[in-house]
Amino acid sequence: MSGFAPTRRALLKAFVSGAGxxxxxxLLPKSxxxxxxxxxxxxxxxxxxxxxxxxxIVRLRIxxxxxxxxxxxxxxxxxxxELELEWxxxxxxxxxxxxxxxxxxxxxxxxxxxxxxxxxxxxxxRRAGAQIRHMLLEAASTKLGVPVDQLxxxxxxxxxxxxTRSIGFGAIAVEAAKLPIPDANTVRLKPKERWRYIxxxxxxxxxxxxxxxxxxxxxxxxxxxxxYAAVRQSPVFGGRLISYDEKTISGRPxxxxxxxxxxxxxxxxxxxxxxxxxxFEMDDAVAVVADSWWTAQKALDxxxxxxxxxxxxxxxxxxxxxxxxxxxxxxxRIVRQEGDTAQALKTASKVIEADYHxxxxxxxxxxxxxxxxxxxxxxxxxxxxxxxxxxxxRIAAYAAGVALKDAKFHLTYVGGAFGRRLSQDYVSQAVxxxxxxxxxxxxxxxxxEETTRRSYYPPVALTRFTGGIDEKKRVTAxxxxxxxxxxxxxxxxxxxxPFSVPNVEFQYIGIETPPPFGWMRGVAHTQATWMNIxxxxxxxxxxxxxxxxxxxxxxxxxxxxKTRPDHDDAVARIRRQRKLLLELVQxxxxxxxxxxxxxxGFGITDMSYIPGYHSSCIAAAVDVALDGKGWLRIERxxxxxxxxxxxxxxxxxxxxxxxxxxxxxxxxxxxxxxxxGRIEQGNFDEYPMLRLAEAPDIAVHIMPxxxxxxxxxxxxxxxxxxxxxxxxxxxxxxRIRRLPIKDNNLGFRKA
Amino acid sequence: MRVNLRVNGDPVTxxxxxxxxxxxALREKLGMCGTKFGCGIGLCGACMVHLNGAPxxxxxxxxxxxxxxxxxTIEGLSADGSHPLQKAWVDLNVPQCGYCQxxxxxxxxxxxxxxxxxxxxxxxxSITNICRCGTYVRIRKAILQAAQS
Numbered sequence: 001m002s003g004f005a006p007t008r009r010a011l012l013k014a015f016v017s018g019a020g021x022x023x024x025x026x027l028l029p030k031s032x033x034x035x036x037x038x039x040x041x042x043x044x045x046x047x048x049x050x051x052x053x054x055x056x057i058v059r060l061r062i063x064x065x066x067x068x069x070x071x072x073x074x075x076x077x078x079x080x081x082e083l084e085l086e087w088x089x090x091x092x093x094x095x096x097x098x099x100x101x102x103x104x105x106x107x108x109x110x111x112x113x114x115x116x117x118x119x120x121x122x123x124x125x126r127r128a129g130a131q132i133r134h135m136l137l138e139a140a141s142t143k144l145g146v147p148v149d150q151l152x153x154x155x156x157x158x159x160x161x162x163x164t165r166s167i168g169f170g171a172i173a174v175e176a177a178k179l180p181i182p183d184a185n186t187v188r189l190k191p192k193e194r195w196r197y198i199x200x201x202x203x204x205x206x207x208x209x210x211x212x213x214x215x216x217x218x219x220x221x222x223x224x225x226x227x228y229a230a231v232r233q234s235p236v237f238g239g240r241l242i243s244y245d246e247k248t249i250s251g252r253p254x255x256x257x258x259x260x261x262x263x264x265x266x267x268x269x270x271x272x273x274x275x276x277x278x279x280f281e282m283d284d285a286v287a288v289v290a291d292s293w294w295t296a297q298k299a300l301d302x303x304x305x306x307x308x309x310x311x312x313x314x315x316x317x318x319x320x321x322x323x324x325x326x327x328x329x330x331x332x333r334i335v336r337q338e339g340d341t342a343q344a345l346k347t348a349s350k351v352i353e354a355d356y357h358x359x360x361x362x363x364x365x366x367x368x369x370x371x372x373x374x375x376x377x378x379x380x381x382x383x384x385x386x387x388x389x390x391x392x393x394r395i396a397a398y399a400a401g402v403a404l405k406d407a408k409f410h411l412t413y414v415g416g417a418f419g420r421r422l423s424q425d426y427v428s429q430a431v432x433x434x435x436x437x438x439x440x441x442x443x444x445x446x447x448x449e450e451t452t453r454r455s456y457y458p459p460v461a462l463t464r465f466t467g468g469i470d471e472k473k474r475v476t477a478x479x480x481x482x483x484x485x486x487x488x489x490x491x492x493x494x495x496x497x498p499f500s501v502p503n504v505e506f507q508y509i510g511i512e513t514p515p516p517f518g519w520m521r522g523v524a525h526t527q528a529t530w531m532n533i534x535x536x537x538x539x540x541x542x543x544x545x546x547x548x549x550x551x552x553x554x555x556x557x558x559x560x561x562k563t564r565p566d567h568d569d570a571v572a573r574i575r576r577q578r579k580l581l582l583e584l585v586q587x588x589x590x591x592x593x594x595x596x597x598x599x600x601g602f603g604i605t606d607m608s609y610i611p612g613y614h615s616s617c618i619a620a621a622v623d624v625a626l627d628g629k630g631w632l633r634i635e636r637x638x639x640x641x642x643x644x645x646x647x648x649x650x651x652x653x654x655x656x657x658x659x660x661x662x663x664x665x666x667x668x669x670x671x672x673x674x675x676x677g678r679i680e681q682g683n684f685d686e687y688p689m690l691r692l693a694e695a696p697d698i699a700v701h702i703m704p705x706x707x708x709x710x711x712x713x714x715x716x717x718x719x720x721x722x723x724x725x726x727x728x729x730x731x732x733x734x735r736i737r738r739l740p741i742k743d744n745n746l747g748f749r750k751a
Numbered sequence: 752m753r754v755n756l757r758v759n760g761d762p763v764t765x766x767x768x769x770x771x772x773x774x775x776a777l778r779e780k781l782g783m784c785g786t787k788f789g790c791g792i793g794l795c796g797a798c799m800v801h802l803n804g805a806p807x808x809x810x811x812x813x814x815x816x817x818x819x820x821x822x823x824t825i826e827g828l829s830a831d832g833s834h835p836l837q838k839a840w841v842d843l844n845v846p847q848c849g850y851c852q853x854x855x856x857x858x859x860x861x862x863x864x865x866x867x868x869x870x871x872x873x874x875x876x877s878i879t880n881i882c883r884c885g886t887y888v889r890i891r892k893a894i895l896q897a898a899q900s
Contacts, residue, residue: 066848067848068846068847068848068849068884069847070847203841203844204844204846206846206849207840207841207844207845207846207849208832208841209849210846210849210852211832211836211837211840211841211845211846211849211852211856212785212825212826212828212829212832212837213783213784213785213786213824213825213826213853214785215849216784217787217850219784219787219788220778220784222782222784228779253768254768292767292771292775292779292780293775293779294771294772294775294779295768295771364883365848365850365883366787366789366795366797366848366850366851366881366882366883366884367787367789367848367850368788368789413848413849414848415787415848415849415850415851416848416850416883416884417848418883445788447791448789448790448791448792448795650844651844654844654847654886654889657885657886657888657889658847658884658885658886659885660885661882661884661885661887661888662883662884662885665883683790683791683792683794684790684792684794684795684881685792685794689881689883690885690887691879691880691881691887692874692875692878692879692880692882692887692890692891693875693876693878693879695885695887695888695891697888698888
C-alpha cells in the first residue's frame with residue numbers, strides 16, 4: 001500500500017534519525033485469516049476490521065485507545081460510511097494487539113500519539129470498509145443470483161436495485177469471509193458527495209455509558225478471585241530497592257504478600273518503524289498485595305523500605321537550573337542557520353536579549369495508573385488502558401517471562417492519558433506481581449501521589465533569545481539558543497517558527513536530567529510556541545509597533561528567500577497562518593481591547609515538525625482582565641482552526657475546548673520541583689488544576705474543509721499558552737518569561 | 752465489623768474494617784465501579800456520592816460513619832439514564848474520557864436539589880470537581896439546560 005500516509009512517516013523517520021528517506025509499506029489484509037470470535041459473541045470475522053453478527057449488526061474494531069479524544073466515534077464514522085451501515089446498527093470493540101502482531105500490523109497505526117489517529121487511519125479505514133463492502137456484494141450476488149452491478153448496499157443489507165429482493169449482512173457473512181480481499185490500492189471508494197457520516201457532528205458513541213457509570217476503565221476491571229496491589233517506587237529517579245521489613249505488616253488481616261518489582265523496560269513509546277526506538281524504562285518498586293486495595297495501601301504506607309538513592313539523590317530544581325545556566329554558556333548544535341546572524345546583530349540599530357523558562361509539568365490524568373493481570377499455565381493476560389497496546393502486550397509477555405504468543409492484552413477505556421500511557425511501566429508492575437501469585441488475578445493501582453511523582457515528564461527548557469531590528473523597525477536577526485532536559489532531540493518547536501527573518505540561527509543543547517522523558521499533549525511546541533511569540537512581542541515593543549501588527553508583518557511570504565530549500569513550504573505556512581490570524585481577529589472582536597486592565601493576546605501554531613508536515617493550524621485569542629492588585633481573570637477564549645477535513649466537527653470543538661483548558665492549567669499553575677532527587681508535589685493540593693469557576697467561555701470556529709483530516713488533540717495547547725501569556729502583557733501585566741504565570745506575582749480570579 | 756446501610760434504595764450489609772472509605776467498599780465489596788478513585792483526599796470529586804441526599808467525596812467517608820445511612824451513587828441516580836442532567840449531558844456530548852463525569856453529575860444533581868434554577872455564579876461556586884479533559888464549558892451549559900427541563 002504505497003501512496004498514502006507513509007510519506008510523512010518516512011520523512012519523520014529520516015528527520016529524527018538523520019538517515020535517508022525510507023519507503024514504507026502499509027499493509028491491508030490480503031487474505032481473510034479467520035480467527036474465531038469468542039463463542040459468547042457469535043459472529044464472523046470479515047477481514048481483521050469487522051465481525052458480522054447473525055442479526056446483521058456489525059462489530060467494528062477500533063485500532064486506537066479511547067482516552068476521551070473521541071476516536072471511537074470518528075473512526076466508526078469513517079468505516080461505517082464505506083460499509084453503508086445504519087448509524088447505531090453496529091457495536092465497537094477495541095482492537096486486539098495480538099491480532100495486529102500476528103497479522104503484520106494490519107491495523108496500520110495503533111499508537112495514540114501526535115494527534116494521528118484520524119489522520120493516519122482515514123484512508124486505511126475507508127479502504128478497509130470498501131474492501132468489505134465489495135466482498136459482501138460478491139457474496140450476495142452469488143446467493144441471490146443477481147449480478148453485482150444490480151446490487152447496492154444499504155443499512156446493513158444488500159439490496160437489489162431494481163427489484164424487491166434483499167439480504168442482510170448476517171446471512172452472507174460466512175461466504176463473504178471466504179472471498180479474496182480486493183486490492184486495497186484499487187478498491188473503489190465512495191465519492192465524498194455521498195458521505196453520510198464523515199463530516200457530520202454526530203454524538204459520541206460512548207456518552208450514554210459515561211453518564212450512567214457503566215463504562216469500564218482499567219481501574220474497573222473485575223475478575224473472579226481478584227486481589228489488589230498497592231505499589232511504591234523508588235522516590236528518587238534511578239534509585240534501587242535494597243530491602244524492606246515485611247515482618248512489620250505480615251499477619252495483618254487481609255494482607256497477603258509483599259512483592260519486590262524489578263526496574264527495567266517499560267516499552268517503546270513510539271512505533272519502532274516510525275521513530276527512534278526509545279524505552280524510557282522504569283525503576284524498582286515494592287508492592288503489597290491484599291484482599292482490598294485500601295488495606296494494601298495502608299500496609300504499604302507502614303512498610304519500612306530501604307532504597308539506595310544513587311547519584312540523583314542530590315539533584316534539585318536549583319542544581320538543574322545551575323546546570324542549564326552553565327550549559328548555555330557553550331554553543332549548541334546548530335539546527336537552523338540562514339544568513340549571518342552575528343553580523344546582523346552587530347549592525348542592528350537595537351538589540352535585546354531575553355531568557356525564557358519552562359518548568360517540569362505532568363499529565364495528571366484523572367484515572368491513576370493501574371493494570372490488572374493474571375499469570376497462569378496458559379501465559380499472561382492483562383487488562384487496562386494504554387496509548388500503545390501493542391507495547392503493553394509485549395511488556396506483559398516480557399514481565400511474565402512467556403512467549404509473545406502466550407500473552408493477551410485487553411484494552412479498556414482510558415480515564416485520560418495525555419501522553420502518560422505511552423509508557424507501560426504499570427503493566428510490567430502488575431504482571432510482575434501476578435507472576436509472584438500465579439493463578440490469582442491482581443489489580444494494581446497507584447495513588448495520586450505516586451502518579452504525580454513517578455511519571456514520564458516533558459523536559460524543562462531554557463531558551464536565550466537575541467534579536468535585532470533595523471531603523472525601519474524590521475527584524476534583521478533572530479538567534480535562539482535552547483537547553484532542554486532529558487528528551488529525544490526536539491528543537492522543532494523553536495526552530496520551525498514561521499517568521500520571515502533574513503538572519504536566523506538556532507542552537508540546541510540537550511542535557512541529562514533525572515526525571516525520565518515522556519511525551520505530553522503539545523509535544524515540544526508547548527514549551528516553544530509561547531517563547532517564540534513572546535520574544536516576537538518583545539521585539540514589537542522595541543520597535544514601538546502593536547504586537548499583532550508586528551506579528552503579521554513577520555508573516556511575509558515575499559521575504560522568504562527563493563534559495564531556501566523549503567521555500568514553498570515556508571510560504572504555504574505563512575499564508576495559512578496569516579489567513580487564520582486575520583479570521584481570528586474578526587471573530588475575537590478586534591486586535592485589542594480598550595479599557596484599563598483588559599488584554600487580548602494571540603497565539604498560533606501549526607505544530608510543524610518538518611517541511612511538508614501534514615498538520616492542523618490553530619489560532620487562539622485569549623481575553624483577560626487584570627486588576628491593580630495582580631488578580632488575573634481569564635474571560636474568554638476564541639479559536640479558529642483549520643483541520644483539513646473535520647470528520648466530526650462537534651468532536652473537533654470538544655478537543656479544542658479541552659486543549660484550551662489543558663493549556664490554561666499548565667500556563668497558570670503547572671510546575672513540579674525536585675528536591676533531593678524527588679518530585680516535591682504529590683496531590684492536587686500541591687499540583688493544582690484549573691476548575692470550573694476559572695474556566696472561560698470558549699468559542700471555536702472551524703475553517704471550511706479542504707483536503708484530508710489532520711489532528712486536533714494537541715494543537716490547542718501551544719497556541720493557547722502563547723495567547724494567554726501575550727494577553728497578560730496586553731492587559732498591562734508583566735512580560736512573562738517564566739512559566740507558570742502564577743510565579744510572576746499574579747493570582748487568579750474566577751471567570 | 753458489620754455495617755448496615757442502604758445503597759440506591761437497597762439494604763446492604765458490609766463486613767469490612769470500620770475505617771475503610773465508603774469509596775472502596777462500593778467499588779470492591781459491592782462491585783459498583785461507577786464511583787471513581789481520583790485523589791483519595793477529597794479534592795477532585797471523582798468519588799462524589801450522595802449521603803442522605805447531600806454530596807460527599809466517598810473517599811473521605813468511613814464505613815463506620817454510614818451505619819443506617821442512605822447512599823446514592825451514579826448507578827442509582829436514575830434507573831435508565833433519564834435524569835435531566837444525564838439527558839443534557841448526552842445532548843451536549845459533555846464527557847470526553849468520562850472518568851470524572853459520575854462525580855460531576857452527582858455534584859450537579861445535589862446542586863439542583865437545593866437550587867432548581869441555579870445561576871452561572873452558583874454553578875461555578877458549587878461544582879469544584881476536577882476534569883482534566885476540560886469539559887467545564889459544556890458542564891456549565893448542561894446544568895443550565897437540565898435546570899430548564
